[in-house]
Amino acid sequence: MSLENRHLLGLEGVSKNDIQLILDTAETFREVLERPIKKVPTLQGKTIVNLFFESSTRTRISFELAERRLSADVVNFSADMSSLKKGETLKDTARNIEAMKIDMVVMRHGAPGAALFLSKVINSVIINAGDGSHEHPTQALLDLYSIREKYNHIEGLNVCIVGDISHSRVALSNIHGLKTMGANIAVCGPATLIPRELDRLGVKIFNRIDEAIEWANVLNVLRIQLERQDKSFFPSLGEYRKYFAVTKDKIQKINKNITIMHPGPINRDVELSADLADGEHSIILQQVLNGVAVRMAVLYLLGTRS
Amino acid sequence: MKHLLKNCMIIDPEVQNNGPVDILIVNETIEKIGAGIADLKMDNVIDMQGYIVAPGFIDMHVHLREPGFEHKETIESGTLAAANGGFTAVCCMPNTNPSIDDQSLVKWIIQKGKESNNGIVDVFPIGTITKAREGKELSLMMELADAGAVAFSDDGSSVQNSELLRRAMEYSSMSNKPIIQHAEDPFLGKGGAMNEGFESTRLGISPIPSITESSVIARDLIIAGYTNAAYHAAHISCRESVELIKNTKNKMQKISCEVTPHHFTLTDEAVRNFDTNTKMNPPLRTKDDIIALKEGLRDGIIDVIATDHAPHSFDEKEVEFLFAPFGIVGLETAIGLSITELVVTGYLTLMQLVEKFSVNPRKILHLPQVTIREGELANLTIISPETEWIVQVDKFKSQSKNSPFNNYKLKGKPIGIFNHGRIYLSS
Numbered sequence: 001m002s003l004e005n006r007h008l009l010g011l012e013g014v015s016k017n018d019i020q021l022i023l024d025t026a027e028t029f030r031e032v033l034e035r036p037i038k039k040v041p042t043l044q045g046k047t048i049v050n051l052f053f054e055s056s057t058r059t060r061i062s063f064e065l066a067e068r069r070l071s072a073d074v075v076n077f078s079a080d081m082s083s084l085k086k087g088e089t090l091k092d093t094a095r096n097i098e099a100m101k102i103d104m105v106v107m108r109h110g111a112p113g114a115a116l117f118l119s120k121v122i123n124s125v126i127i128n129a130g131d132g133s134h135e136h137p138t139q140a141l142l143d144l145y146s147i148r149e150k151y152n153h154i155e156g157l158n159v160c161i162v163g164d165i166s167h168s169r170v171a172l173s174n175i176h177g178l179k180t181m182g183a184n185i186a187v188c189g190p191a192t193l194i195p196r197e198l199d200r201l202g203v204k205i206f207n208r209i210d211e212a213i214e215w216a217n218v219l220n221v222l223r224i225q226l227e228r229q230d231k232s233f234f235p236s237l238g239e240y241r242k243y244f245a246v247t248k249d250k251i252q253k254i255n256k257n258i259t260i261m262h263p264g265p266i267n268r269d270v271e272l273s274a275d276l277a278d279g280e281h282s283i284i285l286q287q288v289l290n291g292v293a294v295r296m297a298v299l300y301l302l303g304t305r306s
Numbered sequence: 307m308k309h310l311l312k313n314c315m316i317i318d319p320e321v322q323n324n325g326p327v328d329i330l331i332v333n334e335t336i337e338k339i340g341a342g343i344a345d346l347k348m349d350n351v352i353d354m355q356g357y358i359v360a361p362g363f364i365d366m367h368v369h370l371r372e373p374g375f376e377h378k379e380t381i382e383s384g385t386l387a388a389a390n391g392g393f394t395a396v397c398c399m400p401n402t403n404p405s406i407d408d409q410s411l412v413k414w415i416i417q418k419g420k421e422s423n424n425g426i427v428d429v430f431p432i433g434t435i436t437k438a439r440e441g442k443e444l445s446l447m448m449e450l451a452d453a454g455a456v457a458f459s460d461d462g463s464s465v466q467n468s469e470l471l472r473r474a475m476e477y478s479s480m481s482n483k484p485i486i487q488h489a490e491d492p493f494l495g496k497g498g499a500m501n502e503g504f505e506s507t508r509l510g511i512s513p514i515p516s517i518t519e520s521s522v523i524a525r526d527l528i529i530a531g532y533t534n535a536a537y538h539a540a541h542i543s544c545r546e547s548v549e550l551i552k553n554t555k556n557k558m559q560k561i562s563c564e565v566t567p568h569h570f571t572l573t574d575e576a577v578r579n580f581d582t583n584t585k586m587n588p589p590l591r592t593k594d595d596i597i598a599l600k601e602g603l604r605d606g607i608i609d610v611i612a613t614d615h616a617p618h619s620f621d622e623k624e625v626e627f628l629f630a631p632f633g634i635v636g637l638e639t640a641i642g643l644s645i646t647e648l649v650v651t652g653y654l655t656l657m658q659l660v661e662k663f664s665v666n667p668r669k670i671l672h673l674p675q676v677t678i679r680e681g682e683l684a685n686l687t688i689i690s691p692e693t694e695w696i697v698q699v700d701k702f703k704s705q706s707k708n709s710p711f712n713n714y715k716l717k718g719k720p721i722g723i724f725n726h727g728r729i730y731l732s733s
């Protein structure tokens with residue numbers, strides 16, 4: 001079995017078979033992660049570059065760990081987005097790195113479509129680790145994995161993504177992946193942070209957190225970007241918290257069986273109450289562990305694809 | 307020099323069409339029009355069987371990039387692209403460096419136009435509305451007009467300050483030149499890169515809603531009505547703009563507007579592969595907007611087709627979508643796209659097409675009309691409306707090739723132009 005595409009640029013258009021294959025493969029790596037020696041020689045001799053134009057310590061560490069556990073040689077390249085505007089272009093940067101004979105590039109970049117662009121200007125295998133507010137496929141895959149781990153299936157579950165949908169790199173990938181796997185999808189957030197015509201992706205829209213909690217089996221709570229406040233998407237963090245925060249008492253009043261996810265890092269007691277983040281409903285730490293397994297699966301499947 | 311154009315189908319609103327005729331041009335002037343003119347002692351005889359001959363086309367919205375951005379285009383390469391695209395005249399926008407806010411620069415550009423390609427394409431500069439296009443102080447409009455500027459525009463930027471816009475309208479009316487507004491609200495859609503809608507949502511690209519344009523046009527029309535100014539809305543892209551103009555046009559005769567071929571041809575779905583040649587401002591809109599634009603052309607609400615020819619070098623466009631500059635070249639695909647999208651589909655007759663490309667822009671700019679009559683200067687655009695061809699950007703005469711229409715199959719092709727006693731045949 002091998003994946004249909006050479007790259008993982010997004011989950012839009014990725015088949016159910018491929019997602020299934022990635023999740024199944026991740027399961028075997030998940031077992032590896034439970035062993036005392038958590039390393040396999042699968043990607044020995046392969047060189048992977050982590051090209052990060054935005055700081056995302058968690059994603060980078062997760063990828064790096066996954067790469068090292070597959071015995072790949074790892075190079076990290078970090079730069080600022082502003083350097084792309086002024087100095088060397090992405091194309092030149094990538095071609096220079098590729099000239100040193102590498103096999104795969106994992107890229108985080110602030111501009112939508114940057115991963116696709118990269119795949120057109122260099123020959124290496126590309127894994128998108130987030131391209132602006134477009135896609136972040138490995139995050140969505142680890143979310144799918146974590147849901148499947150909890151419920152043994154994905155199909156038919158009600159999954160609601162809560163928060164700033166417009167500027168999220170997680171929302172679209174989740175929507176595409178969940179849709180392909182047969183889940184029902186909703187989003188919940190202030191009207192200013194839900195992009196136009198999102199319903200055309202087959203997504204239900206809530207502006208009331210209570211309704212979302214009542215509807216959902218799973219809430220995927222996004223980090224609310226504190227720095228976005230200047231753009232007047234919502235009047236204050238206080239008001240956001242009051243109307244959109246997911247808290248323990250709301251859960252206990254409305255839907256005790258709900259599962260809480262969060263892609264991290266959490267603003268505790270802003271979008272998610274601390275007791276809920278650490279409580280029985282939460283699978284947030286499993287998500288982090290599963291992230292390594294899922295990324296190992298993606299790296300393995302793309303790195304050994306003939 | 308004696309040129310004989312045989313079997314011409316003349317499409318000119320001022321001339322009755324009685325079937326194919328021969329046109330004899332001596333030096334610059336149409337000497338004789340009639341059937342079966344003998345081709346004796348001619349320097350040049352061309353058979354125009356199947357072609358139409360129209361009063362020379364003028365593109366009133368072109369960026370020639372000189373001075374300041376000669377790596378994108380020059381007056382020389384831009385006018386050659388115009389000739390190759392079937393235009394005998396272009397109006398060049400003042401967002402050069404320095405911007406065209408000074409009479410010496412207006413004169414310099416006109417002179418440079420005369421020296422480029424033997425002056426076969428007339429270059430009419432557009433002066434700025436405000437000094438350095440900064441939107442703060444009025445430019446020296448009277449001087450600019452006297453030097454030869456045919457209109458005023460801060461294209462690329464919108465005149466935001468309503469008081470300044472009002473005064474610009476009042477002041478420019480003394481010189482009888484229109485204000486051409488690039489209508490764009492500076493806050494709505496700030497930092498955006500494509501139309502707001504399902505496609506921007508799907509691509510995660512920060513959006514530019516249609517109200518960015520239409521809300522400014524609404525305000526402008528109110529101010530233009532109050533000042534009774536000649537106001538021309540550049541490159542309108544959405545249904546609301548068409549409707550706003552429709553509702554004011556019968557009351558206000560000096561209101562006009564233009565549309566680009568790309569806005570009536572492509573929707574925002576073209577952005578799906580993040581092709582930076584689908585990034586322009588205003589952005590590509592939706593199917594419904596295209597219908598409104600085509601109907602607006604048909605119903606006479608939209609007066610002019612203009613290209614917003616905006617050359618950028620390959621490297622400038624070979625970047626992430628977000629970082630790419632706005633704009634595409636348009637001179638060499640305008641006629642093909644217009645015939646394919648408007649004439650073949652029945653929205654416009656060839657006669658109406660000639661009005662949009664030749665008669666109406668000259669009317670708006672108060673330039674002398676061009677007609678195909680004996681005794682007139684020969685200023686002609688020759689088109690084969692039936693020829694099917696494939697766009698190949700590497701064949702463009704423009705220095706830049708940033709077009710989303712590479713490999714497009716079009717019907718209707720420019721054959722050549724005649725102007726100032728010279729003929730140019732398109733390749």
Ligand SMILES: [Zn+2]
Nearest residue numbers: 461462488540
């Ligand atoms: Zn403009």
